[in-house]
Amino acid sequence: MSHVGEYLQLTKPRVVALLVFCAVIGMFLAVPGIPPWRALVFGTLGIWMASGSAAAFNHLIDERIDKLMARTARRPLATGQLRPRQVLLFAIVLGVASMLVLVLLVNALTAWLTFAGLIGYALVYTAYLKRATPQNIVIGGLAGAVPPVLGWTAATGALHPFALQLCLIIFVWTPPHFWALAIFRRDDYERAGVPMLPVTHGVAYTRWQVLFYTVLLVLVTLLPAITRCSGLLYLGGAVVLDAGFLYYAIRLLNPPDEYFAMRVFKYSVVYLMALFALLLLDHWLMAPTPASALVFRAAT
Numbered sequence: 001m002s003h004v005g006e007y008l009q010l011t012k013p014r015v016v017a018l019l020v021f022c023a024v025i026g027m028f029l030a031v032p033g034i035p036p037w038r039a040l041v042f043g044t045l046g047i048w049m050a051s052g053s054a055a056a057f058n059h060l061i062d063e064r065i066d067k068l069m070a071r072t073a074r075r076p077l078a079t080g081q082l083r084p085r086q087v088l089l090f091a092i093v094l095g096v097a098s099m100l101v102l103v104l105l106v107n108a109l110t111a112w113l114t115f116a117g118l119i120g121y122a123l124v125y126t127a128y129l130k131r132a133t134p135q136n137i138v139i140g141g142l143a144g145a146v147p148p149v150l151g152w153t154a155a156t157g158a159l160h161p162f163a164l165q166l167c168l169i170i171f172v173w174t175p176p177h178f179w180a181l182a183i184f185r186r187d188d189y190e191r192a193g194v195p196m197l198p199v200t201h202g203v204a205y206t207r208w209q210v211l212f213y214t215v216l217l218v219l220v221t222l223l224p225a226i227t228r229c230s231g232l233l234y235l236g237g238a239v240v241l242d243a244g245f246l247y248y249a250i251r252l253l254n255p256p257d258e259y260f261a262m263r264v265f266k267y268s269v270v271y272l273m274a275l276f277a278l279l280l281l282d283h284w285l286m287a288p289t290p291a292s293a294l295v296f297r298a299a300t
Contacts (some may be wrong), residue, residue, distance in 0.1 A: 006076035007090055010059050011052030018273065019147045023047045024278045026151025026166060029229070029283050032221045035155040042105035043154030049098035054143075056091035057122035062130075065192035070087060071185055091122075102154075110153045114148075117130060119144040131193075134200040137182075141174035142167075148276075161227045166222075166279075172217045173272055176210040176249060180264035183207070207252050210264070214249035218242040221275065234282035241271050241278075 018022030023043055027035040034040070063084065066072035074081045086157050095118060102111035102195070133139070148166035153159060169280040179197055181207055182189060186198040198206040221242060248264045255261065 001087075003076070003082060006081045008021065009076055010056040010082070010090060011086060011094075012055035012058075012192045014183075016048060016055060018269065019051050020044060020048050020274050022166070022170065023151035023154075023275065024146035025280050026148035026163060028151075028280055029148075029162070029166070030152040030155040030160075039106055039154040039228070042101050043110060043151065046102035046106060047108070047114060047150050047154070049094050049101065050118050051147075053091050053095035053098060053119040054118045056087055056094065057118075058126045060087045060091060060242065061122070061126045063277045065194060068192040069188035073190055090104050093263040106154050109157060109159070110150055113146060113153060114150055117143050119152070126142070131195070132198045135199075136195070138175050139177045141171050145170035162224070162227070163221045165227065165229060166276075168223070169220055169275070170216070170272070172213060172220045173268065175213045175292060177272075179213075179270040180252070180261045180268060181187075181212075183261040184259070207211040210252055211249040214245050218246065224279065225245045230269050230279055230282045231286040232282075233286055234278045237273060237278040237282075241275055245271055261288065 005223040024040070027039055027043060027063065035043075049283070059075055063077050068080040070126045074077060079085050098118075099111055100113060102114055117121065120140070120143030125136065125143055128157060129136040129140045145167045148170070149159070152163035152166075183198045183203055186234070189196040190199045195253050213282065221238045222235070224230040225232075242269065248267050252260060252264055
């Protein structure tokens with residue numbers, strides 16, 4: 001019997017799609033025009049496979065707790081549709097294939113950084129931090145924040161502070177995004193013995209932390225405009241999106257109902273996609289700044 005659907009589910013396609021989207025935006029922001037086709041095609045493929053491999057390792061490591069949580073109880077490993085050996089083999093093959101694609105068809109820097117992100121998510125976060133500290137998502141969030149850097153290095157072969165700004169945005173966005181979900185799913189995490197912040201410090205404390213990180217996120221999202229990585233189109237859109245996130249974070253302190261935390265979570269996903277789309281629109285529609293032109297000349 002074919003298990004194509006189950007294997008696809010192992011890669012967490014919706015989560016990975018957001019990560020790859022941010023990586024592709026990083027490629028386009030790195031150069032004035034269209035990124036080199038090898039970087040665009042094989043860089044995207046390699047990053048997608050590595051992200052899918054990390055997700056599959058996450059399923060394998062979290063098999064026990066997945067069975068205890070309503071949100072994850074229907075995953076293919078938790079339900080027995082796939083066996084641990086199958087998942088392990090799939091994760092390894094996908095991970096090795098991603099490294100080969102990136103090393104041979106893109107560049108070594110992108111391959112190494114992607115490998116570091118894979119290890120950071122699969123082992124450092126999932127196997128250790130997730131069970132060790134309520135700050136798990138803060139510390140481990142760096143692994144999920146690297147896709148724009150990977151996209152940038154795939155297109156240019158070099159790191160640049162502009163790429164690190166994009167990474168910082170996702171890094172600061174991750175805690176309010178994930179803690180909103182954790183508030184709604186706190187009973188699941190408590191049942192599974194995962195020390196998420198709402199479980200260890202209470203919901204009220206977590207709500208204030210969501211607001212604190214949202215304020216910090218607003219400040220961080222101004223950096224691309226301040227450093228001339230982007231222009232007024234991005235700045236105007238970011239201010240509107242930030243105002244929306246602030247509204248949700250403040251309203252979460254005294255929510256109208258229990259489901260409001262999930263509305264915050266869903267808005268945070270739309271927020272990140274729209275923010276990076278604005279970066280791309282600004283990059284294409286506004287005249288390139290001297291700084292961005294200098295970046296491309298240095299990279300080429």
